[in-house]
Amino acid sequence: MRIDRRTLLKGIGTAMALPALEVMLPTTAIASAMAKAKPTRMAFMFVPNGIDMAHWTPGADGMLGDLPSVLEPLSGVKSSLNVLTGLAQHNAFDLGDGPGDHARSTACWLTGVHPKKTAGADIKNGISADQVAAQHIGHLTKFPSLEIGCERGGQSGNCDSGYSCAYSSSISWRGESTPVAKEVNPRLVFERLFGNGDKSEEEKSLRRRDLFRQSILDFVMEDAHSLRGQLGGRDQHKLDEYLTAVREIENRLVNFENANQEAILTGVQRPTGVPADYGEHIRLMGDMMVLAFQADLTRVCTFMFANDGSNRSYKDIGVPEGHHDMSHHGNDPHKLEQKRRIDRFHVTQLAYVLNKMQATKELDGTLLDNSMIVYGAGISDGNRHNHDDLPILLAGKGGGTIKTGRHVNYAANTPMNNLFLSMLDRVGVPGETLGDSTGKLTGLF
């Protein structure tokens, strides 16, 4: 039984286990099926509380000219990005559910599904675009997807007007009721990707440990199966989450050796923990994402700069007030200015990440060329909590399938999921509909 399953597992993803070093281009059947030397990666980077649209939306359509204040830090990669105006997540609106826009729009951002309003029982959302991708191409890499952020989930109380904190702290949803947990400590992300740096363990003992781990996974899987019959529906669902998790780790153990990443890690400093400085924290997490892409440990990533509704203060850029407080600007010029500063600060960190990707050469261009990075928010104006006219930009050329350097203005209320469909298309995930999509997004090329 065990042999059979593992034999089956073997070979599905082995071919791509090697690091994507330029000298080691995969030449296997799977790789050639991809018909490309370098895989296309996708990432979704989320910022809370909307963005000051007056300083985000470029004045003219077409080729990007001078960037508005919030986007200005991106000048260096201007030719590699598109600002997409007019996209909406209609299902983030209340639709009769009352307030809770922060939680609702976070949960809806990548699903396009109207999350069920509940503080706990019957959590229900949809599958997010990143997880759709992970389900299709995730087996090709050691980690089907990577979920990172800079803020832990809500610690107590009511996260947003009757919505469980699961909604307001998760953009990535593996299943209707299962948000994917994120890692907020750069050290832990690094260790997850590259090991804890303990070289004392010999190859033989590593193998033996893996064998033991597999035996343990067999053991617990049997436990889970024998429990199943004695549980109700919701309990079974929880156990299914457990089983899925066990299988994913099993797949990793069977199909992915601990590849030598020294070439990629040359000159890279191991993170030691969560930096006190928020900007540094974001950049360090960004580094982790870039490293994971570079080493082809994953091709799908979600990255939440903060949870929505965050009331963080940005003292270092002259904003001692809380972000959420300022986002409800009521057109007060002071608050608007503070909000603009916060938005620009976030984009400055984005620029760091994109510049780094631009500087990372791959055989056929740069890492940025071979990526599609969505950056934006689930709320447009933080004061109005509207979810149309969302601030969204798409960076990277998607492996040469996206024409960049433009401001593309779509018809109002174009579903954001149309963009996701087009992106999924580019990583080889078939599909004509997703959530409330009405078709693929036109005009990307």
Added chain:
Amino acid sequence: MRLTGLGMTCLAIVGITLQGGKAKPQTFQTAVKPVLTKYCISCHTGKEPPGGIDLVTLLAKDPDMKMREVWDKVATNIASSHMPPQGSPHPTAVGRKAISDWIQAKLAADCKLAEPGRVTIRRLNRDQYNNTIRDLVGVDFKPAEDFPSDDVGYGFDNIGDVLSMSPLHMEKYLAAAETIAEKAILIPRAKTVKFEGDTLKGKDSVESDNGGREMASTATAFIEPTFKQSGLYKLKIQTWGQQAGPEPCKMRIDLDGTPVGEFLVSAVQGKPQTIELPLNIRDDGKHHYSVEYTNDYYHPEDPNPNNRDRNLFVDFMEVVGPIDSHADLPESHRRIIPYAPTEPVKDARKMLTAFATKAYRRPVRVDEVDRLMKLFDLTVRGGESFERGMQLGVEAVLTSPNFLFLVEADANPKANRVVNDYELASRLSYFLWSSMPDGELMTLAAQGKLHNPATLSHETKRMLLDPKATSLADNFAGQWLQIRNLNTVAPDQDQFKDFNDQLRQSMASETKMFFMNVVRQDRPILDFIVGDYTFLNEPLAKHYGITGVSGNEFRKVNLGPGTRAGILTQASVLTVTSNPTRTSPTKRGKWILENILGTPPPPPPPGVGDLGDEKKINSAKTLRKLMEQHRNKPMCASCHSRMDPLGFGLENFDAVGEWRDKEGDTPIDSSGTLPDGRIFKGPAQLRQILMANKDGFARCLSEKLLTYALGRGVESFDKCAVDAIVKQTIAGNYKFSKLVTAIVTSDPFLKREGDKGSR
């Protein structure tokens, strides 16, 4: 569910009607329905009725359990003067209460039909995991520190439905199990010091051709090892003989000059034997161990050339140790491996059975142990030690769903049932300790005694006095009062120069100690509102302007009559309900409504973010003015008229809870006017307002604690149980232990509803 902005102009005369009804019993149809019909139905009807409350449908039948949630809202909103909105004709206070009581009484009559509810299988959250490992294994480190956060539902992070599991969790569980097993169980790794044959010294012995020591006639060989520490060691001698004559070689061994005996060496070249001797080293330093060849045999005339000469050879000697005596092993090791195994397989089975029983919090089945033994065998067959085999078994147990989830397995998942004694033990221990049941609970469960009401009540009191009950402060109070959010608040350093991490920690400590005082001293829960004492250290006392407290140690301080009392005026609460640069009367008011009064404001209407008339609002000079303007908008008024005044009562406390008489140059106005017209000023009078509704507070706290106890949201069908809990608490003079006892003896706590599918 929105109940704002309705034209629920009704009930002005209900009070009189209902009071008159005492003489002539009225029914719902004659008493309540006409009034609601007359005054409320014009708004509450149609396709999209306000708040989703369609009175036409609702009034068609008497209130029943099925529509309990909606009826609750009607009753609550009428009783709380939330409806009809301000400015509309409204009933008298007596009338409001009467109609609300009538509905509640009608609903309460259905109590025997109330379902106990069903909690979804709960994964251990981070705190529970840490505590359980601490109590199970006895290693006190916090393996869950690096786990992802647990999502919060209904205000708490122990809600079964919300605790999901990602591959990331599984990775962490596997890694943690490995670390825990390694830390808990020591693999014996006694050091071996080898003395090669050519390094042996001796009298009349010579180095042999093969590098050992040859003793051709009576001769000795010795070593002089130096010990760094006392303890148990072993001396190993690898030896063989060139045999001849009637008997094998004999070797006499002396340890530090004391002969320990003569040993027969019958082994021959190529097949040496090892002689092992225990060494009990009491004095460290240099020791002297020698062997002597005692039965030389030499008959060169023997016709058989192989029977002419007998010689003794020593290949090498080894000193192994120190060997841990079992009693010296760490407690965690001895907890799992209580004695030095003599029959490895049998002993491993026994030990793994005991460990899994504790870890699964129920008797473990034979087939489960069989499978654990397979893991043990796998290790030992691979040549690894008993201890390594036990480690693997422990890892498997700690990764099993039976450990990671609080399992309440149903023989028939569809049927209602009473939870069994083991499940009850876990419900109790994870409620009061955030950890596993201890030996006493497990014993009572094994004896089937835990359901006995007297036992249950006794155990509850015992558990509340146990040091582990501090988890209630960390996990229950920390979330109920939102103290955990102190970790992330960032008051503006320019404005609040005194605020630092020490003060942040002190604020949290004060509230936790206050809470634990109520628990341990079994104080009335009303202390949370009016308790005129608190716990302070010097930094916090200074912050409060209280003198005579020096040092970082916390101590109880009597506050006397004054501005501060209870939790409401503690810096922790005041800080988490503020923005970084300013107070927020709205947040504070909302906090009181949600966490003290249990009447959260109904959500504002859609589109409320669009204030429209911004310019006018922004021209307001003070926060209070601004908020008053805000409240003048009918759309906002119904909620803000409830939240803001309560918050204004605390305006003398700034955004980090320090007292202030002025904000800038403007004197603080701490007066508030409640929707029902009551006027108050300052924190002391605010407390009187809250005490006037002390039973409302008892209900609020009951619901919060019940949610935490059950790990699921309190639903409309729990109303009867909550009513009973509140009643018992009040009858018990509001004592904390009475509240807890009422909860653990309630139906939702003792029973488990069958799975009826999605509600």
